[in-house]
Amino acid sequence: MADNIRIEPPEGKRKVDAGEAIILDVVQPATWNQMPEAIQGALRIAPDELPDRLDELPTNRGIIAYCT
Numbered sequence: 001m002a003d004n005i006r007i008e009p010p011e012g013k014r015k016v017d018a019g020e021a022i023i024l025d026v027v028q029p030a031t032w033n034q035m036p037e038a039i040q041g042a043l044r045i046a047p048d049e050l051p052d053r054l055d056e057l058p059t060n061r062g063i064i065a066y067c068t
Helices: 009-017 047-052
Strands: 021-025 062-066
Touching: 009 021, 009 062
Parallel strands: 021 062
Antiparallel strands: none
């Protein structure tokens, strides 16, 4: 398992654009409606749903988790 690291937005965009990673938006659903800065193309999974939806995550690419 890779170490958890923080990356800057330009590096995250480069990885997504290159197909090396996906964005996982784990912001609470109540917050999604209030956020004008939702990331286009991100996979949205509420934190409490994550354990039941792990099969939706890729195993062949990195995962960049986004939360507030």
